[in-house]
Amino acid sequence: MPPADDEDAVKFCSTCAFSSACLSQGFDKSQLSELHVLVMHVGPFAPGEHIFREGDPFNAIAAVRAGTVKTYVVDSHGREQVQGFFLPGEVIGLNAIHAARYPANAIALDTVTLCRFSFPQMSLLATRLPGLQQHLFRLLSHDIGKASLLAGDFTADERMAAFLIALSRRYAARGYSGSHFNLTMARTDIANYLRLASETVSRVLRRFQDEGLLCIERREVQLLDRMRLEQMARVVLRD
Missing domain, CATH: 1.10.10.10 (Winged helix-like DNA-binding domain superfamily/Winged helix DNA-binding domain)
Known part of the structure; x- marks a missing residue:
């Protein structure tokens, strides 16, 4: 898979899930380039095609570039439990960091393309770019918040x-x-x-x-x- 090309550099900054971190921290051109070279454009995935499956080894997170992704698990009775939906600019795979394996399945609901980031390389870069590290923590916190959104006794x-x-x-x-x-x-x-x-x-x-x-x-x-x-x-x- 080729890295993101220079033609997509502007699009990368405007649509990437990490753009708010870059803009708020005022990353200079060289720092943006370091983040940009980590991006692999993946896809397209056809509707119904799996992006990853539960138990697959984790080594990357991915931002949805276009389309919608559904995550789900299958319980011991074979019943599907939908965990969430991810829109363009949102990140999938964050909940796989701890166990180093994806804890759910991710499937394309329509034609999906992704920006894939090597997590080991991004973690290394984040140690030198505090704004990126803080944004990763915010994304993790937001992901946890979404998971507990409907846990109450609501109508x-x-x-x-x-x-x-x-x-x-x-x-x-x-x-x-x-x-x-x-x-x-x-x-x-x-x-x-x-x-x-x-x-x-x-x-x-x-x-x-x-x-x-x-x-x-x-x-x-x-x-x-x-x-x-x-x-x-x-x-x-x-x-």
């Missing part, structure tokens, strides 16, 4: 509102529309992630639409009454 409405608002914020943080976006994941995956029945997810979305909170057509969603959705989501998102 179906609260769970769905929190899912939509969190997704909206994540899109907006990457420069996409936070009010008009696609649900690239299937309803069954959303239900699995929220620990709800598929019929419940469909019913809640239908009621949200009837009440004028959103407009949904197939996978295209437009948030119409963000204030009410945020009020419902607040108990889950804790903000």
Whole structure:
């Protein structure tokens, strides 16, 4: 796999999951180059293709460059448990650092390309670039926070509102529309992630639409009454 070429240097800075660290710390050109040469552009992965599987050796983290990635595990009864969805600019593989093996499966939901970073090389670089090290810690903390997001005893409405608002914020943080976006994941995956029945997810979305909170057509969603959705989501998102 070839390293990222010079033509992509500007795109690297604008779309990379580590861009906020670079910008806030004011890394100079040589420091950016050191980080840039660690990047391997991987893909495309076709919808349904695995990026890694549970138990695979860990030696790299990857930022989603395009597309959506789902992570999941399969329990002892053969049932799939969705752990999360990763959008462009977000990092997969952080939870593999401790055990040095991926603790879940990652699969492409649509056409996915990745920016892959060798973790041993990035760790070495982070010892010389404190801003990068701090950003890695923030990414780890955020990943842990997402995992515990839905652990409480919340209603179906609260769970769905929190899912939509969190997704909206994540899109907006990457420069996409936070009010008009696609649900690239299937309803069954959303239900699995929220620990709800598929019929419940469909019913809640239908009621949200009837009440004028959103407009949904197939996978295209437009948030119409963000204030009410945020009020419902607040108990889950804790903000």
